[in-house]
Amino acid sequence: MQSKMKESEPILEVENLSASTDNLPILKGVSLTVHPGEIHAIMGRNGCGKSTLSKIIAGHPSYNITNGGIKFLGENINSLEPEERAQSGIFLGFQYPIEIPGVSNLEFLRVSTNARRKFLNKEELDTFDFEELVKEKLEIVKMDHAFLSRSVNQGFSGGEKKRNEILQMALLEPKIAILDETDSGLDIDALRIVASGIKKISSAQTGIILITHYQRLLDEIKPNYVHVMSDGQIIKTGDSDLALELEKKGYEWTDNFIKET
Amino acid sequence: MEIIEKIKTNKSIDNQTEIQKICLDKLRSRPLPNPKSEQWRLANKSKFSNFLDYPVNEKNPKFDTPFPNTSKSTIRLVIGNNCQINLIEKNYSIQQLTQDELDKYIKSQIFCFDQNENWSDLLNLSLSNAKNILGLKINGSKIPPIEIFSHSSGNSLNAKTLVIFLEKNCDVELLQVNLGKENSSLSQLTYFCLEENSSLNHGVVSYGENRSNLLNSLKVIQQKNSEYNLGSLHFKFDYARFEISIKQSDGYAKTNIKGMQVTKKDEQISTYTKIEFNGPNGFLDQINKSLADDESHAIFEGSIIVPKIAQKTDASQLSRNLLLSNLAQIDTKPQLEIIADDVKCKHGATISQLNEDELFYMRSRGITLPEASKLQLSSYFQEIISFIPISKDRWDLLDKLLNEK
Known part of the structure; x- marks a missing residue:
């Protein structure tokens, strides 16, 4: 199955990527290729650069690429603005979704969805048509319609915020979704809802990168590849068994790989 | 002159x-x-x-x-x-x-x-x-x-x-x-x-x-x-x-104030407020917002005066300011003058720029920087505009604030 996947062009190619913030190097030569239909998991200790990698792919302005680059659907996107990346199909699910007081969730979702639809040459949706669409997508994450009338993420519980992220993913229909610790702060039921939502949205044409600390999300969504990061580098890549082994042996076990490299 | x-x-x-x-x-x-x-x-x-x-x-x-x-x-x-x-x-x-x-x-x-x-x-x-x-x-x-x-x-x-x-x-x-x-x-x-x-x-x-x-x-x-x-x-x-x-x-009264001034180009707009409590059990809740862009200057000076007679006064004054340009200037000075000893009074001031995290979040969803800034500003304005009677049904103040050059 994997060889069949590889026949297609990659969605995302991170090539020997080094990046810094405030002159402090964070990523030190990361390479990662995601093909359509693939699910990649990235694991590693806190501070190893997992979230930074996700933010740099999404175009966070606080980071500078010092070497290497990122290709999305064959095009170098190093100089693209975050909104251009999002419109073209890159989605970042935030570890800590941001609260935006005073901005209605419904309006925020509609403006975002229309920005993506415009890029795809699809007709932009007015409030009524959008309400129809969003009603259908709310089902995926089992969210109540009342969340739409509240301010973006304001007063949402941890689980509701994460479900709101997946709702956004469902509306934006990205080519690649990078989900940064989407499982953190979720109880078992919420984790299942979120995981089932991710599975429903993903397809043979999309790629997913799951950044996680725990096996429990990977029990729900089985990755094709597991990468272990340490000190701004990917130090080991394997299949889903690597995550199981990591769960058993802990990150100390991966220190040996650093010594070897 | x-x-x-x-x-x-x-x-x-x-x-x-x-x-x-x-x-x-x-x-x-x-x-x-x-x-x-x-x-x-x-x-x-x-x-x-x-x-x-x-x-x-x-x-x-x-x-x-x-x-x-x-x-x-x-x-x-x-x-x-x-x-x-x-x-x-x-x-x-x-x-x-x-x-x-x-x-x-x-x-x-x-x-x-x-x-x-x-x-x-x-x-x-x-x-x-x-x-x-x-x-x-x-x-x-x-x-x-x-x-x-x-x-x-x-x-x-x-x-x-x-x-x-x-x-x-x-x-x-x-x-x-x-x-x-x-x-x-x-x-x-x-x-x-x-x-x-x-x-x-x-x-x-x-x-x-x-x-x-x-x-x-x-x-x-x-x-x-x-x-x-x-x-x-x-x-x-x-x-x-x-x-x-x-x-x-004579005290026993309630005052709520929500004010805002918006300056652009080289404009100067200032607000001076003086609230005096001349009796007990008075209440005040005040918020003043300033937004300064380009090379403009916004000023807020507010004073709350609570003499000895004004026991059990409950007063709060907050100055929240948004600086949109490095050349703009905001001066703010909320002040309390309290003689009475059994009162609940607080004041504070913040000056900030548009929230970078909120902006990135919106941009990561495909919303352009100008649109994201507009959404943020509209939420900043809305708190005040919604408090102005009559106007909201009649004129689109928000549109005036967001879209006029």
């Missing part, structure tokens, strides 16, 4: 009223406010001088309100335009104050004037002729919303005065609109007296055009168990100054 020269040489006004004479005499002894005083030290001298450079216009050209009167049930008055009103209905009455009532009240106010603190009031009352003073007494309930317009005409300085008595148990929604025409100055002075158990939802929207100036002074006296809610917005003036003085004369 054409007008000051005329005041000094006693050539300013024809057919002076007694009040004008009293005020002109006071001004002559000290024609300008002390630039070193707390109230005036940050005023841009050249802009203030421009304010005073226009000749006084005592006539009022016909004024067409730029906003549609969408509701027949709203009472609309334009100060200066032969404004006559005498409404006596089943539930309420709105009547003009007699000249004696007006004179008596204004004189009693002038008696307590401080030259620096009340300089804007002195100037207004020196220049406001009888036609430009509107006095009303309002009584009753189920009163239709009231809109009162003041405007300046081009290349002149106009002075308008409004005095309103709200009688006992009266409940009113009133929106004041101050419109500054291009190249003009407007001096607006407003007095409100809220009698016991009365309630006023007051909106002030001051909207200028190119190179227009405004001195807007608001004096409120609240008696026991009265409630005064003020939502205000000042924008698009080259120079504007909003002075608010509220006195809870």
Whole structure:
């Protein structure tokens, strides 16, 4: 199955990527290729650069690429603005979704969805048509319609915020979704809802990168590849068994790989 | 400063009223406010001088309100335009104050004037002729919303005065609109007296055009168990100054203030507030927002005075400011002066820029930077705009703020 996947062009190619913030190097030569239909998991200790990698792919302005680059659907996107990346199909699910007081969730979702639809040459949706669409997508994450009338993420519980992220993913229909610790702060039921939502949205044409600390999300969504990061580098890549082994042996076990490299 | 020269040489006004004479005499002894005083030290001298450079216009050209009167049930008055009103209905009455009532009240106010603190009031009352003073007494309930317009005409300085008595148990929604025409100055002075158990939802929207100036002074006296809610917005003036003085004369009153000033280009807009509690169990909740862009300057100075008699006062004053450009300037100074020992008073100030995390979050969803900034600003504005009575059904203030260059 994997060889069949590889026949297609990659969605995302991170090539020997080094990046810094405030002159402090964070990523030190990361390479990662995601093909359509693939699910990649990235694991590693806190501070190893997992979230930074996700933010740099999404175009966070606080980071500078010092070497290497990122290709999305064959095009170098190093100089693209975050909104251009999002419109073209890159989605970042935030570890800590941001609260935006005073901005209605419904309006925020509609403006975002229309920005993506415009890029795809699809007709932009007015409030009524959008309400129809969003009603259908709310089902995926089992969210109540009342969340739409509240301010973006304001007063949402941890689980509701994460479900709101997946709702956004469902509306934006990205080519690649990078989900940064989407499982953190979720109880078992919420984790299942979120995981089932991710599975429903993903397809043979999309790629997913799951950044996680725990096996429990990977029990729900089985990755094709597991990468272990340490000190701004990917130090080991394997299949889903690597995550199981990591769960058993802990990150100390991966220190040996650093010594070897 | 054409007008000051005329005041000094006693050539300013024809057919002076007694009040004008009293005020002109006071001004002559000290024609300008002390630039070193707390109230005036940050005023841009050249802009203030421009304010005073226009000749006084005592006539009022016909004024067409730029906003549609969408509701027949709203009472609309334009100060200066032969404004006559005498409404006596089943539930309420709105009547003009007699000249004696007006004179008596204004004189009693002038008696307590401080030259620096009340300089804007002195100037207004020196220049406001009888036609430009509107006095009303309002009584009753189920009163239709009231809109009162003041405007300046081009290349002149106009002075308008409004005095309103709200009688006992009266409940009113009133929106004041101050419109500054291009190249003009407007001096607006407003007095409100809220009698016991009365309630006023007051909106002030001051909207200028190119190179227009405004001195807007608001004096409120609240008696026991009265409630005064003020939502205000000042924008698009080259120079504007909003002075608010509220006195809870016997305590047991409630005051809520949500004000905002928006400055762009090289404009300067300032708000000075003084809230005095002269009795126990008073309440105040005040938020003032400033947004400064380009090379503009916004100022807020607020003082809360709680003397010994004002025990159990509960007052809060917050100044929240947004700086959108490295060349813009915001000065803010919330102050408390507390003598009473059993009170709950707090104040605070923040100055920040647009929240970078919120911006990135929105951009990561495909929303462009200008759109994301607009969404953020609209939420910043909305808190104040939604507090301004009447306006929200009538004009799109948010659109004006977000889309006007």
